[in-house]
Amino acid sequence: MSHFDNFFKSAFTVDNVIFGFDEGDLKVLLIRRGEEPYHGKWALPGYFVYPNEDLDGAAIRVLEELTGIDNVYLEQVQSFGAVNRHPFGRVITIAYFSLIKISNFSIQPASIALQAQWHSISAVANLAFDHNKILKACFQKLKWLVRSRPLGFELLPPQFTLTELQHLYEAILETDLDKRNFRKKILSMDLLIDLNLTQEGVAHRPAKLYQFDEERYQALLSEGFNFELKESRTQHKKDKSSESAHP
Amino acid sequence: MSHFDNFFKSAFTVDNVIFGFDEGDLKVLLIRRGEEPYHGKWALPGYFVYPNEDLDGAAIRVLEELTGIDNVYLEQVQSFGAVNRHPFGRVITIAYFSLIKISNFSIQPASIALQAQWHSISAVANLAFDHNKILKACFQKLKWLVRSRPLGFELLPPQFTLTELQHLYEAILETDLDKRNFRKKILSMDLLIDLNLTQEGVAHRPAKLYQFDEERYQALLSEGFNFELKESRTQHKKDKSSESAHP
DNA sequence: TCAAAAGTGTTCTTATTACACCCATGG
DNA sequence: CCATGGGTGTAATAAGAACACTTTTGA
Numbered sequence: 001m002s003h004f005d006n007f008f009k010s011a012f013t014v015d016n017v018i019f020g021f022d023e024g025d026l027k028v029l030l031i032r033r034g035e036e037p038y039h040g041k042w043a044l045p046g047y048f049v050y051p052n053e054d055l056d057g058a059a060i061r062v063l064e065e066l067t068g069i070d071n072v073y074l075e076q077v078q079s080f081g082a083v084n085r086h087p088f089g090r091v092i093t094i095a096y097f098s099l100i101k102i103s104n105f106s107i108q109p110a111s112i113a114l115q116a117q118w119h120s121i122s123a124v125a126n127l128a129f130d131h132n133k134i135l136k137a138c139f140q141k142l143k144w145l146v147r148s149r150p151l152g153f154e155l156l157p158p159q160f161t162l163t164e165l166q167h168l169y170e171a172i173l174e175t176d177l178d179k180r181n182f183r184k185k186i187l188s189m190d191l192l193i194d195l196n197l198t199q200e201g202v203a204h205r206p207a208k209l210y211q212f213d214e215e216r217y218q219a220l221l222s223e224g225f226n227f228e229l230k231e232s233r234t235q236h237k238k239d240k241s242s243e244s245a246h247p
Numbered sequence: 248m249s250h251f252d253n254f255f256k257s258a259f260t261v262d263n264v265i266f267g268f269d270e271g272d273l274k275v276l277l278i279r280r281g282e283e284p285y286h287g288k289w290a291l292p293g294y295f296v297y298p299n300e301d302l303d304g305a306a307i308r309v310l311e312e313l314t315g316i317d318n319v320y321l322e323q324v325q326s327f328g329a330v331n332r333h334p335f336g337r338v339i340t341i342a343y344f345s346l347i348k349i350s351n352f353s354i355q356p357a358s359i360a361l362q363a364q365w366h367s368i369s370a371v372a373n374l375a376f377d378h379n380k381i382l383k384a385c386f387q388k389l390k391w392l393v394r395s396r397p398l399g400f401e402l403l404p405p406q407f408t409l410t411e412l413q414h415l416y417e418a419i420l421e422t423d424l425d426k427r428n429f430r431k432k433i434l435s436m437d438l439l440i441d442l443n444l445t446q447e448g449v450a451h452r453p454a455k456l457y458q459f460d461e462e463r464y465q466a467l468l469s470e471g472f473n474f475e476l477k478e479s480r481t482q483h484k485k486d487k488s489s490e491s492a493h494p
Numbered sequence: 495t496c497a498a499a500a501g502t503g504t505t506c507t508t509a510t511t512a513c514a515c516c517c518a519t520g521g
Numbered sequence: 522c523c524a525t526g527g528g529t530g531t532a533a534t535a536a537g538a539a540c541a542c543t544t545t546t547g548a
Contacts, residue, residue, distance in 0.1 A: 011254035055328035081302040204525040205518035452545035
């Protein structure tokens with residue numbers, strides 16, 4: 001068995017890409033590292049997998065240890081194994097991702113995390129290791145998945161308005177959607193429960209609040225569904241302009 | 248750095264799931280192992296990744312060494328890392344998959360492969376390690392991908408009939424498709440070149456032969472496209488039956 | 495002349511798109 | 522009374538689904 005020994009000198013880690021949505025902005029949870037390598041740098045919450053630990057279990061444990069976030073569903077995305085991606089030796093990493101409702105969790109940095117904080121996707125710093133690359137791959141995956149699974153709903157608080165939901169999809173898909181078509185499609189899925197409540201204290205007509213129909217949501221999740229939505233083509237033109245120009 | 252040493256005792260491998268299509272049947276390329284563990288058992292062509300080798304490169308090298316297949320595009324699928332999946336220690340594996348035209352390659356078992364052979368997907372034996380699980384996951388991925396990318400074409404010989412193409416999709420999607428709707432959709436993509444040739448020596452009306460328009464294929468590949476096709480609901484009823492029953 | 499697979503169109507239904515104005519509230 | 526975002530419907534088009542018979546060949 002001796003000639004195998006050379007192969008048993010590498011390590012592997014899990015890295016978690018946790019997406020959240022707040023203030024109309026898609027966010028990702030990052031930690032500041034309190035350990036070498038990349039001490040003091042922002043990074044995805046990740047760590048080594050123990051010898052007696054499955055990958056999925058490791059991802060859950062590591063996330064909890066570094067950020068205090070518990071009880072979330074993590075999905076494996078991809079491995080990254082470039083030869084020199086870790087300065088201590090050969091380390092490949094398995095990326096996991098999840099979508100959570102920011103308001104449901106309090107972030108509690110611990111272990112090797114000096115800090116844990118939500119960062120806007122659009123303003124993520126230079127991260128440790130190849131974590132920018134990993135983040136990008138996970139964002140791509142999110143973008144892809146959201147079209148065929150009703151995932152976006154994982155990110156919103158229990159009560160939300162249709163406009164918030166639309167903004168979320170726009171943030172993920174990086175496009176503008178047509179308001180009427182969006183509402184028509186969403187409502188036709190029969191996935192939202194009208195709470196007969198409205199926003200309060202807003203300086204405009206208050207929006208109705210909705211909640212997900214968990215049962216139907218689970219049903220749709222398992223069968224998958226098509227969620228392509230065409231972007232709005234309105235060129236920010238003020239109403240009643242052209243069109244009526246010709247007799 | 249000493250407390251990290253415990254982590255650097257694992258190994259990782261790549262395993263390739265190579266799909267082909269022949270005789271109306273979806274196939275996968277397997278090797279018979281000539282090395283422990285699982286000596287003599289059928290397995291996916293895979294092996295350890297060298298310390299100085301990237302994952303993608305390792306997948307290509309391993310495939311070539313074990314089967315002689317060279318110059319194919321391999322795509323990473325997923326990692327498998329259950330604690331006891333390898334009897335020699337902690338070994339996680341990265342699964343890769345590819346689609347090839349069986350007729351374009353001659354299989355040349357070498358290295359630790361005693362044999363290399365195409366096996367019908369529907370009749371795959373008990374494989375070494377967790378390779379049945381890996382195969383299943385890759386088949387699922389194929390099924391999923393084929394709906395949104397014109398992948399199926401990778402599997403057919405340069406010239407083929409529309410019925411062959413349909414059978415291929417039926418094999419991958421494990422369903423029946425409506426002949427007329429299938430042809431309508433495929434031809435409307437403007438992806439096939441009519442060679443103005445027909446089959447010869449068949450005991451029925453000979454079918455026209457087509458070839459892919461490589462240029463347009465590449466264009467579609469990069470933009471992705473929607474390839475959902477509804478299954479045929481014909482219940483194998485002989486023509487002129489019901490329907491005309493009511494006045 | 496028979497068996498076997500190739501080939502071919504139309505109608506119906508459903509989903510998608512484009513698009514503009516009035517409404518309710520707080521300041 | 523005004524600024525702000527909420528809320529609504531319809532017509533045109535495109536895509537999908539259902540479905541049956543004639544044609545060509547070799548045996």
